Amino acid sequence: MSFAKTLKGLGLGFATAAALTLAAQAQAKEIKVGVIYDYTGPLAAGGSSLQALGAKIMIDYFNSKGGVEGYKINAIYSDAQSKPEIAINEAVRLIEQEKVDMLLGFYSSAQCVPVSAKVDALKKFMWITTCISPAVLKDRHLEYVFRPQPHGGMFGTASPDFVAHYAKSKLGTDPKDLRVAIIHEDGPYGSGVAAGNEAGSKTHGFKIVLKEGYAATAPDLSSLVTKLKRARPDVIFHTGYNPDITLFLRQSRELGLRWKALIGHGAGYGVPDKLYATFGDDANYIYNVDPVSIWLVDPKTLAAGLGEVTQMVGAEYKKAHPDVKAFSAHVGMAASNTYTFFDNVLPRAIKNHGGFTPDALRQAAAATDIPVGGTLMGYGVKFQPKDASMSGQNERAAPVVVQYIDGKVKIVWPVPLQTVDPVMPLPKTSPYFK
Secondary structure: OOHHHHHHHOOOOHHHHHHHHHHHHHHOOEEEEEEEEOOOOHHHHHHHHHHHHHHHHHHHHHHHOOOEOOEEEEEEEEEOOOOHHHHHHHHHHHHHOOOOOEEEEOOOHHHHHHHHHHHHHOOOEEEEOOOOOHHHOOOOOOOOEEEOOOOHHHHHHHHHHHHHHHHHHHHOOOHHHOEEEEEEEOOHHHHHHHHHHHHHHHHHOOEEEEEEEEOOOOOOOHHHHHHHHHHOOOEEEEEOOOHHHHHHHHHHHHHOOOEOEEEEOOHHHHOHHHHHHHHHHHHOOOEEEEOOOHHHOOHHHOOOOHHHHHHHHHHHHHHHOOOOOOOOHHHHHHHHHHHHHHHHHHHHHHHHOOOOOHHHHHHHHHOOOEOOOOOOOOOOEOEOOOOOOOOOEEOOOOOEEEEEEOOEEEEEEOHHHOOOOOOOOOOOOOOOEO
């Protein structure tokens, strides 16, 4: 039965039908966005809930300004519960039942790998703010999936480059004599970063004395700590989430594992407040590789107006977490990547490609060409084309190495962005001093 006949059968007049049509048109003046992060489970504490906050701050910001090109952002927030199968189910539910126009978010690479394939097969647009595993995009040639974030291989090689630069001057060791260990959670995220650690270490001639993965849900890492004690690394490259990082640091202290430098790679290492809350001053001098915190970027190096947006994000972050001491890069990361989509990609899709169908969004994303200084994180955005092995990956993104010193976050690499000279090796005051 047609809509008109149904209305007639219900005894509704022409005026009522016209009113319903106008209401439907008014309601249609929106873009429906499914936003997926982990609001519960171990990944929430490891940084996903902070990523979710950054995305929400930016969505609320655009809606407060009237939306994008007159379209309100109707965000439907969904909890992946720190489980890949839930993330897949929620993505499908949002697409098939909620009829969202696109998906945005995603923290865990273990979720992104299967979800991206599913979403692309359904020919829906997916904008990844976070998950960094190369496996999300490598050699898959996905059409509708884009990631403005640097990938894990970049994280993995940044830390050996940093260590190699300071091996002689700080550690008094030639790179070829430096002993390093690579440990990681064994999912796509940890494995991808560890592969970069290994490649970078081999490039610089480091002695890799141990390379081992473990389950992020492991209840005990004492056997790994014992292996590390026997291997006697000078530097440990570690990639993990939150509970496993906490377990590793605690058992390392209890069992007497020592090192000259510990370098983490995002996720749980990217939440300094939680590290300090758990370990106090023992968290001092830990390194972390991540996209630069937006609050450490000199606003003078950014496009006009972006400095004010960074201030707004910080103010909203403080409202949500009044007790925060060190702003986590996670909030700024998601805020920046979300801002790039709604400020740059979506307007171009609407104006140049006729709206925000998956193909319009795909074409608009593929045409993105943002120079250095054009995002809150400072780097530009240009996606690799469909025929590239990392199609959909932002080739202009890059991470930095930071160090936590007295509760503050300091950039130590690359040198042109440095805000402090790195403390290396660990001072004698650290319980991990070697």
